[in-house]
Amino acid sequence: MIITSAKPLEEILEILKDEDDVFIIGCNVCAAKLKTGGEPEVLAMCRQLEEHGKHVVGWALPTAACSIRSYESLVEKNELIKEARCILVMGCGSGVSATANVVDLPVYGSNNTLSLGGSSSGKLLTNQCIMCGDCTVGEFGGLCPKSQCPKGLLNGPCGGSVAGKCEVNSENDCVWALIYERLKKINRLDLLYVIHAPKEHAFK
Known part of the structure; x- marks a missing residue:
């Protein structure tokens, strides 16, 4: 699931300030689930734009x-x-791009694309993946430190993690504390002894 958040109406109106005769395209999958582009949100956007003269x-x-x-x-x-x-387009950035690929008109997005996430046990999961193209999430008990650690650490927590909380954002659990607990639960603490080399992020 692609995680999106709705742009403020003021920002959308600014984007459309030189445009009129707007056609709105929603998304009945991710954006509908997140209430950023399903039918209720599309109808509300139609109404709001009309109210502002579009x-x-x-x-x-x-x-x-x-x-x-x-x-x-x-x-x-x-x-x-x-x-x-x-x-x-009331979807993710990919939705804007896909639409622009088939129409010969200006195409704009009403959402900000935040991360690749999912849902499990009725809970929305954000920042599950950064789509790096080199997936090793199985070696961390299904929790990706590249996406969930602000420092992207691959070999354990930093020295600033305190009582299982993240140094960068103390409201968040340190993903390495969560990885440890997950690996312990599935009897795979041996994976913590694997040394992961730095990733090559250069564009080719």
């Missing part, structure tokens, strides 16, 4: 904004897109 020509709710097949598939959802002069 003409909203229509809206559509594809299954996933990041998986739009073609412009024609959007027309099938709502032919009023043909009257649009710009698109506002």
Whole structure:
């Protein structure tokens, strides 16, 4: 699940200040789950933009904004897109990019994309992955220190971790304390003795 947060309405209005005849595209997967782009949020955005003088020509709710097949598939959802002069996507950055790839109009996003997360046992999990392309999360009991440790430490906690809390943000649990407890629970504390080399982050 891609974790997003809604931009303030004032910021969206600033983005659209030179635009009109707006068509809104939501996302019925991640953004709907997070209430940043499902049908209720899309309808509320239509209303708010109209109240601020913008003409909203229509809206559509594809299954996933990041998986739009073609412009024609959007027309099938709502032919009023043909009257649009710009698109506002209420999804993640990938949804904005996917939409821009199939329309010849300015495309803007109403959300900030924060991280790759998920949900488990009814709880929203954020910062589960930074999509580094070199996944070793299984060696840490399913908790990724690259995404959940502010310092990205791969070989144990820093010296600033106190009583299981993060030095950078004392409201957060130190991910290394959580990794230790998880590995202990599954009888794999031996994995803590594995030395992980620094990661190469250079672009190729």
